Amino acid sequence: EPVADDGTEKPRLRVRLRGFSWFSSEAGSERRRRPTDAVLLAASLVGLGILLPVAPGPSDFDTNLTEVLKQLPLVLQWLFEGAYALGSIWAAVLLLAPLFVRGRRSLSGLLLISAALSFGAAVLVGGVAGTGWSDSLGSLLGTSTSPVFTAVRLAVVTAVLVTASPYLSHPARLVGRCLLVLMSVAAVAVEAAYPIGVVAAMLVGAVTATVLHL
Secondary structure, eight states: OOBOTTSOBOOOSOOEETTEEOBOSSTTGGGSOOHHHHHHHHHHHHHHHHHGGGTTOOOHHHHHHHHHHHTSOHHHHHHHHHHHHHHHHHHHHHHHGGGGSTTTHHHHHHHHHHHHHHHHHHHHHHHHTTOOHHHHHHHHHTOOSSOOSSOHHHHHHHHHHHHHGGGBOHHHHHHHHHHHHHHHHHHHHTTSSOHHHHHHHHHHHHHHHHHHHO
16 A cells, blocks of 8 residues: 555555455556557547438348347357346446546536436437337337337447546456446347447547547
8 A cells, every 4th residue: 555654554545345456556547548549539530421311220230140149049048138237227327337436426417417418418319210219218228118219228238338447446447348338239139229320429428528638
């Protein structure tokens, strides 16, 4: 542990759960701009530019993949539903956890802004492709009865996870990435969106997060 001038140990700015480290050790160091943010922003904008002309789909690939996932055993369908919910829970945990850590409370505000901006951006992108705002709201709340372009909940979760990434320890980032992959597949399996809507949602979330990083 770091030692202060009076010989006492300084507590590190970390939250641990039975050895699991949540946050990076130096508050403030992660505020530095990273070249990867600019690259991710540019790539995400290019990706959206490619998807929008063919949105909202579905393409043959969208339909075929959705049908394949629908034919999986019922137990896997339950697992997909759980994974779709778990990604949202993890994002909520990341949003609330900094409130209980000295030196990290401003992160909750940043993540809340990220969530709000990504929701607005996802609704806007969906609207350009012809999706009504009520359908987009249903996609966020899980009340939609058919695939929506874009998968708004996934966009919000992506934005929160990518925005939080520089502030998190490597294990916490790894958990988030794994959950994001599972949630993206689950979004198709539970028919929250076609693959094109899932990819668009992740790109929207990435754009929102990288803009905030810059």
